[in-house]
Amino acid sequence: MKFWNQTAAILMKDLLTEYRTKDVLTSMLLFGLLVILMFNFAFEPDSEEIRKFGPGLLWMTFIFAGLLGMNRSFAGEKENDALEGLMLSPVKWSSIYLGKMLANLLFLLLAQAIILCLFSLLFNYGIWPRIGWMAAITFLGTLGFASVGTLLAAVSANTRMSEVMLPVLLVPLVLPVILSVVLATAANFAQPPEERVMFFWMQVLAAYDIIFVTLPLMTFEYVLEK
Amino acid sequence: MVGLQKRLWLVALLAMIAALYAIFVLAPVELTMGIVQKIFYFHVASAWVGFLAIYLVCFCSLRFLRKRDRQWDVRAASAAEVGAVFLTLNLVSGPIWAKPVWGIWWTWDARLTTTFVLWLIYMGYLMLRRLVESPEQRARLSAVVSIFGAVNALIVYMANRWWRTQHPQPVIAGGEDSGLHPDMWLALLVTVLAFALLFFCLWKMGCDLERSRESVESLRRTAQRHLREVR
Numbered sequence: 001m002k003f004w005n006q007t008a009a010i011l012m013k014d015l016l017t018e019y020r021t022k023d024v025l026t027s028m029l030l031f032g033l034l035v036i037l038m039f040n041f042a043f044e045p046d047s048e049e050i051r052k053f054g055p056g057l058l059w060m061t062f063i064f065a066g067l068l069g070m071n072r073s074f075a076g077e078k079e080n081d082a083l084e085g086l087m088l089s090p091v092k093w094s095s096i097y098l099g100k101m102l103a104n105l106l107f108l109l110l111a112q113a114i115i116l117c118l119f120s121l122l123f124n125y126g127i128w129p130r131i132g133w134m135a136a137i138t139f140l141g142t143l144g145f146a147s148v149g150t151l152l153a154a155v156s157a158n159t160r161m162s163e164v165m166l167p168v169l170l171v172p173l174v175l176p177v178i179l180s181v182v183l184a185t186a187a188n189f190a191q192p193p194e195e196r197v198m199f200f201w202m203q204v205l206a207a208y209d210i211i212f213v214t215l216p217l218m219t220f221e222y223v224l225e226k
Numbered sequence: 227m228v229g230l231q232k233r234l235w236l237v238a239l240l241a242m243i244a245a246l247y248a249i250f251v252l253a254p255v256e257l258t259m260g261i262v263q264k265i266f267y268f269h270v271a272s273a274w275v276g277f278l279a280i281y282l283v284c285f286c287s288l289r290f291l292r293k294r295d296r297q298w299d300v301r302a303a304s305a306a307e308v309g310a311v312f313l314t315l316n317l318v319s320g321p322i323w324a325k326p327v328w329g330i331w332w333t334w335d336a337r338l339t340t341t342f343v344l345w346l347i348y349m350g351y352l353m354l355r356r357l358v359e360s361p362e363q364r365a366r367l368s369a370v371v372s373i374f375g376a377v378n379a380l381i382v383y384m385a386n387r388w389w390r391t392q393h394p395q396p397v398i399a400g401g402e403d404s405g406l407h408p409d410m411w412l413a414l415l416v417t418v419l420a421f422a423l424l425f426f427c428l429w430k431m432g433c434d435l436e437r438s439r440e441s442v443e444s445l446r447r448t449a450q451r452h453l454r455e456v457r
Binding site for chain 2: 148151152155156158159160161165168169171172173175176179180183200204208211212215219222223225
């Protein structure tokens with residue numbers, strides 16, 4: 001119980017910081033919009049093409065915006081040695097990880113919800129009949145992305161070029177997530193929807209999530225220790 | 227100690243000559259692909275060694291995290307460097323073979339994609355090591371990343387296979403190792419052995435190099451301290 005209280009405290013701290021500054025969400029949303037804008041000029045997709053490439057474009061936007069947002073989660077703690085303070089506070093280090101991971105997950109899901117609506121609006125991409133499944137797929141995919149991303153953000157915050165280091169490390173490691181989530185999304189929005197294919201890739205995502213939520217919890221203390 | 231290393235090199239050299247003999251003299255020329263198929267032996271051997279190296283890196287990293295002995299970090303780093311070289315050999319020899327046989331340099335087939343991703347993981351690991359200043363921190367962080375890399379290499383392989391089994395690719399046949407001529411098998415095994423020996427030689431050299439680099443560094447620090455005292 002104590003572990004969960006500590007986790008909740010870390011989570012609330014991050015949410016409060018974000019509520020006061022709104023740094024992460026605004027930057028993710030603006031960046032997501034810019035990516036959508038670039039896709040529009042790069043591909044000029046018509047309704048046929050958007051049906052085909054929509055899932056891929058959407059997830060590229062999510063991933064790019066997510067990389068930007070997660071870079072902040074430990075880089076921000078480096079200012080004024082805030083991380084040292086966190087490490088000295090009487091909490092388990094794995095709860096620091098879990099709290100920050102949940103905060104990242106919430107920010108990502110919120111940004112994705114808004115970007116999804118805008119994407120649907122701007123490209124006339126029908127999502128509403130299948131929005132429930134889309135939410136489930138997005139949650140599973142983002143959980144894996146955020147759990148590996150938070151750990152690697154802590155790793156890359158200790159390097160000289162942390163903004164570059166995070167994508168270089170993270171993208172190859174979340175490749176199974178990107179693959180499964182795009183295929184599941186495509187199957188979900190296919191006409192008619194291919195539920196069997198969708199469930200298969202959701203199972204892959206769930207398996208990935210189980211492995212890659214456990215592994216950071218076990219290894220995070222090695223990242224922090226001084 | 228020097229004697230052992232020299233002997234290891236000698237064995238690797240002999241194995242390499244045996245491999246060349248087995249490939250070019252013993253093994254028959256493949257009927258449809260012709261002489262270009264000879265790349266297969268180097269290609270597969272470097273892939274096997276390159277893939278096994280990531281697990282060696284992971285193993286050494288786990289030992290480091292448990293024992294906190296810097297030697298294990300040195301071993302992990304050196305294994306990653308040499309493993310990356312072998313995987314690069316594999317990625318370069320692949321297209322040279324693929325172009326005349328498939329007509330294309332590259333295809334996003336399961337195995338090719340997996341190898342490419344693993345190569346990127348190696349590069350990320352090596353880049354991380356360059357960008358962390360303190361040796362102690364570098365050892366810890368890169369050890370954690372290598373564990374993730376090793377676990378992920380397996381998942382990428384599985385995910386790609388499931389993906390490609392749903393959309394079979396016509397360019398790759400049922401598998402080139404199905405129905406291999408016995409002499410071809412022999413040539414392949416000798417080449418793998420030779421490459422593995424070469425890997426261990428280079429790995430050991432890499433460890434020694436890293437150790438001498440560290441002792442030079444500590445000598446320099448001692449010298450500077452003495453200089454300050456003299457002044």
